[in-house]
Amino acid sequence: xxxxxVAERREQLIEAALAVASxxxxxAATVRAIAAEAGVSLGVxxxxxxxxxxxxxxxxxxxxxxxLARSLGDLPEHADLDTVVDGVVDALWTGISESRGxxxxxxxxxxxxxxxxxxxxxxxxxxxxxxxxxxxVLELIERTAQIGWAIPRSQVARAIVAVIDGYxxxxxxxxxxxxxxxGLQGFGQFLKTLAVPAALEPDEGDHASVGAPDGATA
Amino acid sequence: xxxxxVAERREQLIEAALAVASxxxxxAATVRAIAAEAGVSLGVxxxxxxxxxxxxxxxxxxxxxxxLARSLGDLPEHADLDTVVDGVVDALWTGISESRGxxxxxxxxxxxxxxxxxxxxxxxxxxxxxxxxxxxVLELIERTAQIGWAIPRSQVARAIVAVIDGYxxxxxxxxxxxxxxxGLQGFGQFLKTLAVPAALEPDEGDHASVGAPDGATA
DNA sequence: AGTCGACCTGGTCGGTTGTCCAAGTCAAGT
DNA sequence: ACTTGACTTGGACAACCGACCAGGTCGACT
Numbered sequence: 001x002x003x004x005x006v007a008e009r010r011e012q013l014i015e016a017a018l019a020v021a022s023x024x025x026x027x028a029a030t031v032r033a034i035a036a037e038a039g040v041s042l043g044v045x046x047x048x049x050x051x052x053x054x055x056x057x058x059x060x061x062x063x064x065x066x067x068l069a070r071s072l073g074d075l076p077e078h079a080d081l082d083t084v085v086d087g088v089v090d091a092l093w094t095g096i097s098e099s100r101g102x103x104x105x106x107x108x109x110x111x112x113x114x115x116x117x118x119x120x121x122x123x124x125x126x127x128x129x130x131x132x133x134x135x136x137v138l139e140l141i142e143r144t145a146q147i148g149w150a151i152p153r154s155q156v157a158r159a160i161v162a163v164i165d166g167y168x169x170x171x172x173x174x175x176x177x178x179x180x181x182x183g184l185q186g187f188g189q190f191l192k193t194l195a196v197p198a199a200l201e202p203d204e205g206d207h208a209s210v211g212a213p214d215g216a217t218a
Numbered sequence: 219x220x221x222x223x224v225a226e227r228r229e230q231l232i233e234a235a236l237a238v239a240s241x242x243x244x245x246a247a248t249v250r251a252i253a254a255e256a257g258v259s260l261g262v263x264x265x266x267x268x269x270x271x272x273x274x275x276x277x278x279x280x281x282x283x284x285x286l287a288r289s290l291g292d293l294p295e296h297a298d299l300d301t302v303v304d305g306v307v308d309a310l311w312t313g314i315s316e317s318r319g320x321x322x323x324x325x326x327x328x329x330x331x332x333x334x335x336x337x338x339x340x341x342x343x344x345x346x347x348x349x350x351x352x353x354x355v356l357e358l359i360e361r362t363a364q365i366g367w368a369i370p371r372s373q374v375a376r377a378i379v380a381v382i383d384g385y386x387x388x389x390x391x392x393x394x395x396x397x398x399x400x401g402l403q404g405f406g407q408f409l410k411t412l413a414v415p416a417a418l419e420p421d422e423g424d425h426a427s428v429g430a431p432d433g434a435t436a
Numbered sequence: 437a438g439t440c441g442a443c444c445t446g447g448t449c450g451g452t453t454g455t456c457c458a459a460g461t462c463a464a465g466t
Numbered sequence: 467a468c469t470t471g472a473c474t475t476g477g478a479c480a481a482c483c484g485a486c487c488a489g490g491t492c493g494a495c496t
Contacts, residue, residue, distance in 0.1 A: 003443060003492070025333035027245075031484060041445050043487085052484065104332055111326045114390055115243035123391045151404075158388060159401055165387050166380025172332055173341045183377055186369075190408055221462070221473055249454060259475050261457085270454065 010048045010058070013038050017059045022101035026108040029056070053118040060109050060122040063102065064129040070095065071133045081145040081195055088137060089188040093181050096168055104172055127161070134160040147195040156194060163187045219258060228266045228276070231256050235277045240319035244326040247274070271336040278327050278340040281320065282347040288313065289351045299363040299413055306355060307406040311399050314386055322390055345379070352378040365413040374412060381405045 004012065016038035021029040031045050031052055038044075049055040071092070079087075096103055106126065113123035134157035142148060149156050163184070171180035222230070234256035239247040249263050249270055256262075267273040289310075297305070314321055324344065331341035352375035360366060367374050381402070389398035 006443075009443085025329075027333070030482085032482090042447090043445060044443085046485065047443070104329060107325065108329045108333075110387065110391065111243075111322060111329060114322055115245070115326075127388060127391045155397075155400070155404075158385075158397060159404070162381060162384025162388055162401060164384070166382070166384035167376075169328065169383050170345060170376060170380055173328065173345045179373075179376060182373070183380060186373075186377065219474080224473080227473085248452080250452090260477090261455095261475060262473085264455065265473070 006048055009040070009044065013040075013045060013048055013055060014058050014062050017055055018062065018102075018105075021059065021108075022105050026105060026112060031055075051118070053116075056109075056119060057122060060113075060119075060126065063106060063109070064126050067106075068129050068133050072136060079144060081141070081147060081192055084141055084144050085188045085191055086185070088141065089184050092164065093184050096164070097171070097177055097180075100172065103168055107169065107172075130161045131157050134158075142198070145195070146198045148198050150194045150196050156191070160187075160191075224266055227258070227262065231258075231263060231266055231273060232276050232280050235273055236280065236320075236323075239277065239326075240323050244323060244330060249273075269336070271334075274327075274337065275340060278331075278337075278344065281324060281327070282344050285324075286347050286351050290354055297362060299359070299365060299410055302359055302362050303406045303409055304403070306359065307402050310382065311402050314382070315389070315395055315398075318390065321386055325387065325390075348379045349375050352376075360416070363413070364416045366416050368412045368414050374409070378405075378409075 013034060017029055017034045020033050020037045024033075032042060034055070035042050035045050045052075045055065049058070109119075110123045110126060113119040113121075113126075131154070135153055137160075138149070138153050138156055142153075167180045167183045170183075171177060231252060235247055235252045238251050238255045242251075250260060252273070253260050253263050263270075263273065267276070327337075328341045328344060331337040331339075331344075349372070353371055355378075356367070356371050356374055385398045385401045388401075389395060
């Protein structure tokens with residue numbers, strides 16, 4: 001087998017780990033299986049990574065990064081609110097429905113991270129990335145459709161991630177893509193009701209209750 | 219150790235498995251750990267269950283059953299729509315936030331089920347139970363508040379389960395109970411906008427667009 | 437050409453897992 | 467009292483895991 005500097009070998013192993021874990025599940029991503037997938041011998045893994053956990057952390061980091069890069073890559077040019085929201089929802093669902101394995105893997109990683117102390121940072125980093133990506137998508141919508149939101153943008157972002165997670169999970173279980181797509185599109189409709197014209201949004205001090213345009217602060 | 223008929227011993231082992239898996243994760247629920255938790259010796263497990271998988275399936279079934287029983291146990295007497303929806307959301311979130319371990323376990327079970335053929339039935343049964351429970355809660359709301367829904371009840375039920383899953387997952391990750399509660403309450407608000415007076419709901423043929431109270435059918 | 441260090445090999449080790457089994461124990465029925 | 471069968475015990479086994487290591491290999495620099 002050809003020789004590689006350790007940095008490149010490391011990336012190759014991360015890709016191999018990603019392939020195995022996406023295909024066969026996180027439990028099947030043993031050091032041996034990853035080495036075999038990469039076509040290297042067993043010892044190489046521990047030559048490039050101190051731990052198996054370090055490899056898994058690197059793999060999770062790679063997923064988060066490329067998720068973030070991908071979700072910001074689809075650029076639905078400037079249009080009105082309906083068009084841009086529908087476009088985002090559509091692109092999003094297409095991206096999900098075409099990658100069942102990685103999608104399932106990300107949930108496996110989340111639960112694993114919440115159980116094993118060595119992976120504690122993985123889940124929070126994963127979700128910080130998703131929330132931040134959702135916020136950036138929202139900013140894009142704000143600019144292209146010239147609107148703001150009736151509730152803080154960060155809360156809208158959390159709602160987006162939550163709804164996507166929920167419908168993705170359901171789709172992974174029952175494989176009913178139409179139900180999932182319909183649900184997400186329904187959420188898109190709801191999103192539009194949260195939009196307010198851009199002019200009267202910047203200086204509004206308190207947003208107390210969620211989803212209640214008629215402020216229930218008092 | 220005292221002797222038990224196999225049926226009772228089986229239930230005891232299921233409870234022990236539930237305890238171990240909720241506390242330490244599904245991977246920690248080894249045959250030995252379960253036997254130790256139950257205070258029985260190793261061989262008993264395979265005397266009561268043919269497989270470890272059979273035990274896990276039984277455990278998952280127990281979770282589903284008691285989840286269904288619990289979610290229908292909180293009976294928010296007859297009141298107006300606001301009161302009953304807020305009450306349901308509140309009771310729901312209280313139930314979730316008080317059982318972090320089991321909640322996380324249910325997601326571990328879902329992903330495991332989707333990977334291992336021997337557990338294939340677990341996830342779908344889990345979600346069928348949740349969807350059905352959500353539908354029954356919706357029926358309760360319909361009766362107590364004298365309303366119907368702008369979209370088919372089954373789709374509302376799926377939305378409920380999806381939103382709960384999404385916010386629960388986020389809460390498991392970042393431990394921010396207030397954000398989760400706020401998000402669920404916001405969904406409760408949205409739910410109210412889907413309610414229509416009971417009189418004009420039974421004979422409406424087509425429900426085309428989801429989440430659009432201002433009917434976008436035409 | 438020769439040396440040095442980065443990179444690779446594959447066997448080995450201790451530990452854990454699910455599964456099995458021969459033997460032991462106890463209550464109930466005769 | 468004794469037999470029968472349900473229930474229990476704890477050790478044994480093969481398979482697999484992550485980690486480790488002594489030694490081999492090859493490219494690059496002197």
